[in-house]
Amino acid sequence: MVDHRLISSGEKASVGVCAPAARLWPDFLVGQESSPVRVLLVDDDEYMRRVIAQELLSDLRIQLEGQADSVREARRLLATHTFDVLMLELQLGDEMGFELIAETRLQHRNSEVIVISSLEDDAHVLRAFELGAMGYLLKNAWLQSFADAVLHVVNGGAAITPRLTRRLLHRLDYHAREPFADTPPPPPRLPARETTLTPRESQVLRYVASGYASAQIGAKLGITGQTVNVHIKSIYKKLHVHSRAQAVNFAVHTGLI
Incomplete structure (x- = not known):
């Protein structure tokens, strides 16, 4: 039995408290300190770009190769840098970023695209995925990590803000309402x-x-x-x-x- 009278106040605070376990990251996964994931970051919001950059730089498994604040500057980065992931704001000052998604998927076939945006309507989200994005993160969401998103997509996964994931699942909800029905759901209405x-x-x-x-x-x-x-x-x-x-x-x- 521990005699707390013999323990200093600093020591007493640590009794019964375990240090958090180190996060397991197997060496067969992409993104190691010896070979970090190379990222380009494009956002015209200087404050948000700095926040995201700081998070990425704090993870030794990720290397921030370059930053841009416009479509024009982003194209220069795409032409001059080798990268694994492009993190892209859709609503840039000079034009929308959709074309950058398509250009990246065409010119850098082994690279992935993650959208970071305040736009969360279904049309923009679906359009980004249609063009080849593998992630869509909302800037004002809490339950997400920009660094984790990068590591997810380079290892064959996708990265979607949980709130968007829930909405996308609701779009499929009609499939689950009658799972044992004999007749399939009616097809979407097509124009004549x-x-x-x-x-x-x-x-x-x-x-x-x-x-x-x-x-x-x-x-x-x-x-x-x-x-x-x-x-x-x-x-x-x-x-x-x-x-x-x-x-x-x-x-x-x-x-x-």
Whole structure:
């Protein structure tokens, strides 16, 4: 029996308290101190970029190769650096980051992409995954680790903020409501053949999926923002939807864009 009268106050605080166990990280996994995962970080929010960079730098299994604050600077990094993971904010100052996802998957086939964003609507999330991202982390979420996300994706996994994961699971919930039903669930409603999109409407919808506003789309296509809105209303009518997010979601799932 321990006589606490013979233990100093500093020693007494440690009695019965075990030190936390060191985290197991087998040597067969990618990401070792001797061969760290190389990361590029792109975010125009200087404060958030610094927060993420500090977390990555504190993990010896990760090496931060470079940082950028715009699509233009990101392209320079992609051209001049060898990397394993691109961590990318979608909503950058000069343009949306969707094209960077596609370019990375095309030009650096062995590299992975993790989106870090404040955008959490289904259209942006699904579009990022459709283009090849293997992670989507929300900046304002608590139960996540940027360093862990990097290590997950380079070892064949995915990294999704738990709140987004729950929402994606709810989208599949109808499959579980009647698991023993004899008849399968009805297929999604498809547009009639005679109501397929025109080439111009398809162009507009692609820009909508990339997050551009009507005025920005108009500038790219050489038309007015008002004309863009006319096309968007026509798209809504043809696809039987009521919002941009619904239109993009439908188009992604049916292969229209």
